[in-house]
Amino acid sequence: MEGVDYLSDERKKTQFDVEAMKVAWAGSREALQLSDRMAKLVANDPAFEKFTRPMMGRKELMKNTLRKAAHGWKLIVDLRLTEEEAKWLRLYIDEPAYTDLHWGMFVPAIEGQGTEEQKKKWLPLAQKMQIIGCYAQTELGHGSNVQGLETTATFDPRTDEFVIHSPTLTSSKWWPGGLGKVSTHAVVYARLIVGGEFHGVHGFIVQLRSLEDHSPLPGITVGDIGMKFGNGAYNTMDNGVLRFDHVRIPRDQMLMRVTQVTKEAKIVQSDVPRQLIYGTMVYVRQTIVADASKALSRAVCIATRYSAVRRQFGSRNGGPETQVIDYKTQQSRLFPLLASAYAFRFVGEWLKWLYMDVKQRLAANDFSTLPEAHACTAGLKSLTTTATADGIEECRKLCGGHGYLVSSGLPELFAVYIPACTYEGDNVVLLLQVARFLVKTVSELGYKKPVGTTAYMGRVATLMQNNCAVQTAEGWLNPGAIVEAFESRAARMAVRCGRQLAKFENPEEGFAELSADLVEAAVAHCQLIVVSKFVEKLQQDIPGKGVKQTLEVLCYVYALFLLHKHQGDFLATGYLTPKQASLANDQLRTLYSKVRPNAIALVDSFSYTDHYLGSILGCYDGNVYPKLYEAAWKDPLNDSDVVDGFHEYVQPILKQKVRTAKL
Amino acid sequence: MEGVDYLSDERKKTQFDVEAMKVAWAGSREALQLSDRMAKLVANDPAFEKFTRPMMGRKELMKNTLRKAAHGWKLIVDLRLTEEEAKWLRLYIDEPAYTDLHWGMFVPAIEGQGTEEQKKKWLPLAQKMQIIGCYAQTELGHGSNVQGLETTATFDPRTDEFVIHSPTLTSSKWWPGGLGKVSTHAVVYARLIVGGEFHGVHGFIVQLRSLEDHSPLPGITVGDIGMKFGNGAYNTMDNGVLRFDHVRIPRDQMLMRVTQVTKEAKIVQSDVPRQLIYGTMVYVRQTIVADASKALSRAVCIATRYSAVRRQFGSRNGGPETQVIDYKTQQSRLFPLLASAYAFRFVGEWLKWLYMDVKQRLAANDFSTLPEAHACTAGLKSLTTTATADGIEECRKLCGGHGYLVSSGLPELFAVYIPACTYEGDNVVLLLQVARFLVKTVSELGYKKPVGTTAYMGRVATLMQNNCAVQTAEGWLNPGAIVEAFESRAARMAVRCGRQLAKFENPEEGFAELSADLVEAAVAHCQLIVVSKFVEKLQQDIPGKGVKQTLEVLCYVYALFLLHKHQGDFLATGYLTPKQASLANDQLRTLYSKVRPNAIALVDSFSYTDHYLGSILGCYDGNVYPKLYEAAWKDPLNDSDVVDGFHEYVQPILKQKVRTAKL
Ligand SMILES: Cc1cc2nc3c(=O)[nH]c(=O)nc-3n(C[C@H](O)[C@H](O)[C@H](O)COP(=O)(O)OP(=O)(O)OC[C@H]3O[C@@H](n4cnc5c(N)ncnc54)[C@H](O)[C@@H]3O)c2cc1C
Ligand SMILES: Cc1cc2nc3c(=O)[nH]c(=O)nc-3n(C[C@H](O)[C@H](O)[C@H](O)COP(=O)(O)OP(=O)(O)OC[C@H]3O[C@@H](n4cnc5c(N)ncnc54)[C@H](O)[C@@H]3O)c2cc1C
Known part of the structure; x- marks a missing residue:
């Protein structure tokens, strides 16, 4: 075989x-x-x-x-x-391993928040891995609300040290990856107390374990927080718990790029603006969007290949049955996810550019695009991770019963992936931030020109008035019509929220009361970004026979799938008529037929090895059944014909001796 | 504490x-x-x-x-x-354990498909657990398509035996719970071959293991299929693989209530109608709907209690922060799930009645309601299990980071639950069956009165014409208006599909082409059933102070949440205006405020013990943090301060000796 x-x-x-x-x-x-x-x-x-x-x-x-x-x-x-x-x-x-946090969070935290001197001291150690570090922000009691952290860092001018302390149970650090068992150091976020006064939450480099024998240093209690979702999954990571009992660190281990504490217990703000921190957030979230397209494309690759291998029903005269990928229901679930994987890939690529752009501007002291870039990355992080988490599980279901086996690769992929919806900003909390930014943009339209991904708001008057002109199913194969539809929907939903908010005396109360609707408006805005970046991508030169045409089909699938799924928004805002929405749906069906012959090649194009996919259902050669069969026998339960525990716990039942058996 | x-x-x-x-x-x-x-x-x-x-x-x-x-x-x-x-x-x-299948599938299969004689012989053995049985239908190559099973049962008149055989790799039985390691017997589904001819798929009682030493009998290869989704989860179940090499069983071990094979190799149909089998399906699916409300209510109980304990943001003047259950976004995600748990509970109760009704009718040779009952249970199985699986994961997300810990109970609950979307009928395949029934109902409207849950189709003319009369947010607090809205939407979607189908020359091709839309129509129909059974429940007497009023609020939440989520359907079919949809949404917000004070009591009313919930976040007393903290230390990783593998694999890195280390 x-x-x-x-x-x-x-x-x-x-x-x-x-x-x-x-x-x-x-x-x-x-x-x-x-x-x-x-x-x-x-x-x-x-x-x-x-x-x-x-x-x-x-x-x-x-x-x-x-x-x-x-x-x-x-x-x-x-x-x-x-x-x-x-x-x-x-x-x-x-x-997942401690290295992810060492390279992905500890090093960047020092790079971003350390002074030149601190970078000179700590980065070489970290880069050679002479120390291993993690990022210790979240506590048992506080994750989303960073300003609510309870760990204290009290300056003691007599010794020129900070005293790091965990005053309550809920102040225990909780979740940091790599913290539990491996890290020797951590960037610890704590409330800075100088002269008895609170001066905000800051990062401190704290050594946790001896570099000799790795035992926790005096005053430090550290351990693993226990099992997480899935079999192997994220349990390879030592997410940790950490408590401080008056642990002293030298003053120069506070990360002081922005705020400094002097020997004399004075607080000095450097001329580096606070917003710089947003730059790091833009960076981290951009990598999360890139990871989303990786994870979703893996799941889609598995489900697509297996859907072409799997046959069920529809045999005529003893011939082969229908490949399940040929069922329209299967296509209507699978192909939008395939299109989403590509959409997220391209929006991720654009975000990488955006980050570079922001960085250059920051270097030139231009902060004008920062709020917009920040809102945009927050929104895209939320949108892509939510869609990816749901998409992986849908791919699993698309594989029927066999998707439930760990050897399908999908359960592990899901279990490892889902915390991306929570870490680096809970997805709903992030959407509320986007909503806040949108509402502000709308309210300032009169005197402030919206930039970047909100530029379309500048045409709000037109977008509120113009209605869709599409009159045939083919009419939807028009990037202009697509983008305008998404712009109009987003603009109308934002304006509508703005108007409703205006009815409240207290704007904060209004925001709280309407927050569920605001989140919907934020989603509409974020979907517009993904759609328009896909459209823009296709305006570039993309070499290779049929490549651009195939991507165009995917772009339409992505957009029209969203349009159908959210047709309530498009209809409620009056931009589309039911007839036009129905034409879009007709076109979507036609597009699925165009994706069908290319489906396998589109997932081959991810260039994933069988090792990386880690899935019997998704293997390149499609030789699913013998591999499933062979793999089964490797389960420890199959070590013996008669299972451990049979004699103690099953035999007595069969022999009607359970009443007297020792259980 | x-x-x-x-x-x-x-x-x-x-x-x-x-x-x-x-x-x-x-x-x-x-x-x-x-x-x-x-x-x-x-x-x-x-x-x-x-x-x-x-x-x-x-x-x-x-x-x-x-x-x-x-x-x-x-x-x-x-x-x-x-x-x-x-x-x-x-x-x-x-x-999950082999007992679930023994009691839930093996015994009912014999009860439903065995002759009086067979029941007399096998049921006492099974009821005393002198034998342990499972239900072996699915194969490596066939699950949904039962008619495609490949295992053969060939009658040998010379010895008056059936020869059970697995002719191909894909014919290996695969998935049956309890099969791998425990069952001594199985009801095996196989292609009946008599005189060289195929006579349909039937069930056969086959002994698999010796009752003495539990070893597999000659000709039988049996084992476990390997790990499934989750940590413990469903891995407590020995889902099995089974191959037959010409295994012989006596003729009287074919379940012969409907079809008999005589000694002389004649096929005889008994006077018991085939439809009887549907009765069993109605029974099994009714239990699945009941399980859905159990699983969803558990998840909701955990998320609700934790949302009242968890505080994040919003502290004023050093006071306590806001309970996250007070955020409208949290409410708009959580309360519809709480309402769904109650809705599924009541529709499950009604289904139990339906099953009794069907049983009585069958006994009186009345088959008239069977197709409708069958479609209805298929649809409700699909709707409730899909919503429950998604709902459990949403509850996990509602708990922020801590929901990702196994000790939250939610990961295990999810992993154990999700196969309910696949077994006993893949949820999409089931919806296609419902759609087929709906289309048929619509096409026969001229001459056949629709019954039971499709009775509303009898008023299709009115439902196509009348539009919603609601004019204020309060106007939505009207059961009649709610039910009519759901009826109109469902009827219009079904009729629309019927019309589109009529455009196809070949109805089967049309059905295949439009299947994604047909599934949406089926969902609309099923949602109507749940909504109207909830409304009907409230027309009964429900004693206790405030009980009925509180349930009324939940009923409106459930209906208006669905209406908002699917407003596209309601608007596209022209039944609602955007204004009316928006009023429904306004009312929904008001309803959330009414649920809020009762939220904890509503989940207390499930009467679950802390043991059953199995969740630190959901414990009755809300004393979450100390319990989380204590539980962490029980992880095996915390057995020692320095983790296994540190000296081999981390020390050499820290000491810059990785190049020469033996890894
Ligand atoms: C696998 C994993 C790895 C992690 N790694 C690290 C790490 O390396 N370092 C580290 O410091 N942390 C880490 N974390 C912690 C993570 O950053 C937090 O869990 C995350 O920020 C969410 O915060 P929370 O858990 O407090 O959620 P909560 O804020 O408690 O969320 C609970 C619920 O409340 C809602 N909510 C909260 N605030 C609001 C609001 N204002 N309005 C409306 N709704 C609200 C949320 O939407 C959610 O539904 C990790 C977490 C996980 C799961
Ligand atoms: C935990 C667990 C326990 C189980 N226990 C048992 C047991 O005790 N005994 C037993 O016999 N079996 C058992 N099963 C097997 C189960 O019944 C099957 O997995 C189930 O029937 C689904 O069939 P399948 O796996 O062949 O899915 P498939 O039919 O292969 O589904 C794959 C995909 O194809 C789609 N599809 C299939 N047919 C069509 C169609 N006609 N039109 C459109 N789309 C289609 C599906 O929607 C799905 O997306 C168990 C399975 C699991 C996961």
Whole structure:
């Protein structure tokens, strides 16, 4: 059976140049090559095997992860990998580990909030991993509300030290990844108290464990917070709990780029503006959007390949049954997710650009686009992670019963992915921030020109009046018509919220009362961004036979799927007539037929190895059934014909001896 | 801290008689008492502890489940529990086990499909658990399409036996619960071959394992299919794989109530009509709807209590922060789920009645309501399980970061629950069946009076014409207006599909092409059923101060939430104006405020023990933080300060010795 491609008929149907699509997905030929190189490095190294992960107990699991992380670091050092290569290597190792937080949060926190001196001292240590760090912000009692953190950092001018303390149970640090068992250091967020007064929440570099024997330092209680969702999943990460009993650190371990405390207990604000911190947030959230397209595309790749392999019903005269991918219901669930994966990929690419742009402007002391960029990334983080979490689970359901097996890869993918909806900003809290920004934009329209992704608000008068002109199903195959529809819907919903808010005497009360509607307006705005960035992407040159045409189809699928799903918004705001909404739906059905022949090639274009996918249902060759069958026998329960516990707990029942049995 | 009720302020706000609400939820005072008695029996017995479950490896987990099942059976025997009591006991033990399939599928299959003689022989054995059975229908290659099963049962008249055989890899039985390690017997579904001819798929009682030493019998290969979604979750169940190599069974082990094979190899149809089988399906699906309300109410109970405990933001002058349950966004996500739990409870109660009604009619040879009852239960199974699966995950998100901890109870609840969307009929396949029935009903309107839940179609002319008369937000507080809105929407969508179908020459092609729209029409029809059964429930006498009024609020919340979510349907069909939809939404906000003071009491009314909830976030006394903190330290990772693997895999990194380390 080895070597047969069960999906070759599908691959023959392809109407575009797959290699060129891979480049379009990766961003450039170089990016593709680099990513492929790292993917293969991992896939061909037995040290990174991941099949047995879900069967391990917690300790074994953690040990295994530490081993993989060390092996990965060894490769990075041995092969002198660049930072970019190391990033891809870690991604393809595909196992949450303390390294994610060390590289993704600890180092950036010092880079962003440390003074030059502090960076000079700490970054080399961190970059060589002579210390391992994590990001300790959230506490048992406070996550979303960072200003409510209770840990205190009290300045003691006599010793020139800060005293870090956990005054209450709820002030225990709780959740930081890598904290529980591995990190030697942490950036700890705490209430700065100087001269008995509170001066805001700031970050402090605190050593937690001895660099000799790794035991927790005096005054420090640290441990793991326990099991999380899923089998292996995120349980490879030592999310931790941490308490301080009057732990002293030198004054120069407060991150002082923005605010400084002097020896003399004076608070000095540097000339670096506070908003700089937003720059880091834009950066982190942009990576989360990129991760969303990665996770969703993996799930979609699995569900698409399996839907082409799986046949059920519809056999005529003993011939083969229908591939489930040919059912319109399957297509109407699957293809919008395929289109979303591409949409998120391109909006992520654009966000990367946006971050660069913001960075350059900040360097030139131009803060004008920052609020808009901040709202935009908050909204896109929320939109893409929510859609991805739901999308992974939908992909699992699309695989019927077999999707429920861990060997399908989908349960683990889901369990690992979902906290992205919560960390780096709870998705609903983020949408409320977007809503606040939108309402402000609307209220200032008279005298302030909206910029960036809110520029369309400048045409609000037109958008409130013009109605949709589409008159046929084909009429919807028009980027202008699509974007205008989404702009009008978003603008009308925002304006409507603004008008309702105006009826309240107390605007804060109004905002609270109407917040559910405000969230809907924020979603409409964010969807517009994704749709228009996809449309803009297609205005660029995209080489390769059929590549652009195929992406156009996906772009329409994404937009018209949203339009259908939210037709209530479009109809309620009066922009569309029921007839036009119905035409859009007709067009959507036609588009699904256009996606169908290219479906397998579109997921092949993600260029994922079978190792990275980690799914029997999604394997490249489609040879699903023998692999499922073989994998089953590896479960520990199959070690013996008669299961452990049979004699004690089943035999007595069968023999009618349960009343006297010792259980 | 022991004994303090952190939710007592909440409980004081209650505006209704909680004990009476408990009765309303349970169905009767007797039902409540019985259920409470069993819940306490389990909760107070340390043998049923479940906290450590997620930390166990597969073998240990299974052994633990076998122990609990034996202990449960011992209680049933020792205390001479009635069948009803035993059912509740198993439910509160709250651990999927082979017993679920033995009692829930094996016994009913023999009862429903066996002849009197067969029942006399097999039922006593099964009822005393001298044999343990499972239900082996699904194969590696076929689940939804039962007619496509490949296992063969070939009659050999020379020996008066059937030869059961697995001719292909894909014919391997795959998924049956209890099959892998425990069952001694199975009802196996196979293609009946007599005289070289295929005579449909039928059930056969096959012994799988020796009753002496439990080893698989000759010709039988049986094992577990491996890990499934979640930590403990459904991994306590030995879903199995099974292959037959020409296994012979006596002729009288084919279940012959409907079709018989004689010694002489003749096929005889008994006078029992085939439709009888639908009766069993109505029964099983009715229990699934009841389970949906159980699962959803558990999740809602956890999220509601935690939302009242959790405070975040909004502190003024150092006072306490806002309880997150007071945020309108939290309410708009949580309260519709609370209302859904009640709605599903009442529609489940009605379905129980429907099943009784069908049974009586069948006994009197009246098959007239069967197709409608079958479509109705199929649709309600799909609707309630989909909403419950999504609802549990939403409840988890409502708990912020802490919901991701296994100790919140929500991850396990989700992982155990979700296969309900797939087994006993994939939810989309079921909706397509409902759609088929609706289309048929519409096409026959001219000459056939629609019955039961489709009776409203008889008024289709009016429903197509009349538009909504509501003119104020208060106007929506009118059961008649609500039901008419849902009837009009459902009728218009079904008629519209019918018209579109009529444009196709080949109706089957039309059905396939339009299937995504047909599914939407089916959903609209099913939602109408739930709404109208809730409304009907409230027309009955419901004793207790404030009970009925509170339930009325929930009924409106459920209906108006759906109306808002699907406003696209209501607007597109022209039944509502945007203004009316907006008024409904305004009313919904007001209703949330009415739910708010009663929220805790409404979840207390489910009468769940802390054991059953299995959630630190949902514990009755609301004393969340100390319990979370204590539980963390029980994770095996916290056995030692320095984690296993540190010296091999972390130390070398810190000491810059990774290049020479043995990894
Ligand atoms: C896997 C994982 C890894 C993590 N890693 C880290 C880490 O490395 N370092 C770290 O410091 N932290 C980490 N965290 C913590 C994470 O950042 C927080 O959980 C997150 O910020 C959400 O905060 P919360 O848990 O307090 O949620 P809450 O704020 O308690 O949310 C509960 C509910 O209240 C609602 N809500 C809250 N405020 C409002 C409001 N103002 N208006 C309306 N609704 C509101 C939310 O929408 C939600 O439904 C991690 C968490 C997880 C799950
Ligand atoms: C936890 C669990 C326990 C189980 N227990 C048992 C048991 O005890 N005994 C037993 O016999 N079985 C059992 N099963 C099997 C279960 O009954 C099947 O998995 C279920 O019937 C779904 O069938 P499938 O897996 O073949 O899905 P498929 O039919 O392969 O579904 C795959 C996809 O195709 C779509 N699809 C299929 N047909 C159509 C169509 N005609 N039109 C449109 N779309 C279609 C589906 O919607 C789905 O999206 C169990 C399964 C699970 C997960």
